[in-house]
Amino acid sequence: MTLILLITFGVMMIVAALVALYSRDIVSAIIASGVVSLLASILYVLFGAPDVAMTEAAIGSALTTVVFLFAWSRIRGIASQDDSTDGEVR
Amino acid sequence: MFKRLFSLVLVGALAAAFFPLFAAIGDRADTSSLAGRYLDEGPEALGSANLVTSVIVTYRGLDTLGEVTVLFAASAGIGLVFSRMQPSPATRRTSTNHPPSELVVTGAGLLLPLITLFGIFIFVHGHLTPGGGFQGGVIVASGVLLAFLSGTLKELSHGLLAALELCAGAGYVAVGLLGLWLAGGFLDPRFLPTGEIGALFSGGAIPIIYTLIGIKVGAELSGVIDAMRQRRVSP
Amino acid sequence: MMTQLLTILAFVLMALGVWGLMSRRHLIRIIIGFSLLDTGVHLLLVAFGYRSEGTAPIIGSGLGAEELVSRAVDPIPSALVLTAIVIGLAVTALMLSFAVRMYARNRSIYIEKNKELKW
Numbered sequence: 001m002t003l004i005l006l007i008t009f010g011v012m013m014i015v016a017a018l019v020a021l022y023s024r025d026i027v028s029a030i031i032a033s034g035v036v037s038l039l040a041s042i043l044y045v046l047f048g049a050p051d052v053a054m055t056e057a058a059i060g061s062a063l064t065t066v067v068f069l070f071a072w073s074r075i076r077g078i079a080s081q082d083d084s085t086d087g088e089v090r
Numbered sequence: 091m092f093k094r095l096f097s098l099v100l101v102g103a104l105a106a107a108f109f110p111l112f113a114a115i116g117d118r119a120d121t122s123s124l125a126g127r128y129l130d131e132g133p134e135a136l137g138s139a140n141l142v143t144s145v146i147v148t149y150r151g152l153d154t155l156g157e158v159t160v161l162f163a164a165s166a167g168i169g170l171v172f173s174r175m176q177p178s179p180a181t182r183r184t185s186t187n188h189p190p191s192e193l194v195v196t197g198a199g200l201l202l203p204l205i206t207l208f209g210i211f212i213f214v215h216g217h218l219t220p221g222g223g224f225q226g227g228v229i230v231a232s233g234v235l236l237a238f239l240s241g242t243l244k245e246l247s248h249g250l251l252a253a254l255e256l257c258a259g260a261g262y263v264a265v266g267l268l269g270l271w272l273a274g275g276f277l278d279p280r281f282l283p284t285g286e287i288g289a290l291f292s293g294g295a296i297p298i299i300y301t302l303i304g305i306k307v308g309a310e311l312s313g314v315i316d317a318m319r320q321r322r323v324s325p
Numbered sequence: 326m327m328t329q330l331l332t333i334l335a336f337v338l339m340a341l342g343v344w345g346l347m348s349r350r351h352l353i354r355i356i357i358g359f360s361l362l363d364t365g366v367h368l369l370l371v372a373f374g375y376r377s378e379g380t381a382p383i384i385g386s387g388l389g390a391e392e393l394v395s396r397a398v399d400p401i402p403s404a405l406v407l408t409a410i411v412i413g414l415a416v417t418a419l420m421l422s423f424a425v426r427m428y429a430r431n432r433s434i435y436i437e438k439n440k441e442l443k444w
Contacts, residue, residue: 048398050220071421097347141382164415
């Protein structure tokens with residue numbers, strides 16, 4: 001049973017990591033990296049480390065994603081103030 | 091194209107170079123000898139039910155002090171980088187000065203006391219249940235984030251954050267020094283009675299140390315979130 | 326079996342992280358690659374601490390103090406990974422603040438235009 005869970009979550013993690021690196025939209029990439037952390041926290045519970053699971057769920061999938069999104073929104077704010085780039089980040 | 095091929099070859103070479111490490115891993119039936127010693131002596135010597143807490147606070151306590159220092163240095167760096175950036179005025183393309191929706195505001199009003207209480211519970215009970223100072227501090231910081239997003243909290247007073255961090259950090263070192271004078275060594279928590287395993291007042295000074303760490307980490311991460319969010323200046 | 330599968334997963338994540346770090350041009354994707362590399366390393370450390378049919382090293386209703394030596398998982402890698410996760414967040418936030426600064430200075434999010442530190 002644990003083996004099936006491990007294989008399922010492992011495959012989901014690898015797919016999410018590929019989406020994080022190859023998707024076109026940056027916001028999707030950021031959210032996919034949060035999904036990788038969330039699945040890792042489930043795996044930590046299966047492997048007998050509940051402290052680590054709590055920390056990873058709170059930090060890796062909540063605060064890291066939020067910090068990425070804040071930074072991206074600041075970058076887009078700077079881009080939209082610029083006249084020449086027409087609001088697009090390049 | 092060649093750069094891509096080169097990076098692919100490099101990743102493959104790294105994987106092949108670490109192959110003996112991977113080949114030697116297998117399922118094993120018992121832990122290493124150091125872990126055996128910690129599992130054996132930990133509960134009765136320190137009185138805390140959560141062994142990971144006793145490893146972090148006592149057996150590897152100096153590493154935790156170093157980690158708190160690194161966290162402080164990083165949050166100071168982030169505060170420095172963002173202190174010079176001006177708040178962006180309302181821009182013409184992304185005029186997203188919507189107030190937060192009613193769902194968020196109502197939900198935040200209901201959830202904020204629960205989240206704060208939960209965070210405090212986690213770091214006070216760090217020696218009894220899974221959890222501890224870092225997890226509790228992060229939960230309190232995410233409560234502060236919810237307060238920012240829903241508009242409940244508009245400004246975080248930097249004086250209060252600095253005072254909390256100062257007192258918590260100095261208190262941590264002071265507890266360590268008390269351990270040096272009254273018990274076996276620096277950061278030894280046995281100068282308070284260890285009590286019985288499973289009670290709230292057990293584990294010596296471990297709950298005190300974890301509470302101080304929780305307050306410090308919560309204040310620091312709230313400061314980081316405050317520095318990074320974009321302040322909307324209303325026109 | 327379980328330890329080996331988790332180790333393979335950790336190595337694959339680390340390889341994806343290093344690959345993303347080296348081959349992507351967008352600054353934010355490079356930092357996402359760092360974050361994936363971090364997650365892979367933490368999984369590897371927790372895999373080292375696992376023992377067959379082990380449970381968490383917490384004395385409670387399921388586990389008495391005498392059974393800890395025979396049934397509990399190694400507590401040391403958990404402590405190390407806890408430290409590493411918190412420091413990983415701090416370093417990622419610092420990297421992101423530098424990325425915002427670099428964009429504000431050079432007006433380009435791609436790494437080719439941000440090469441002042443290269444000699």
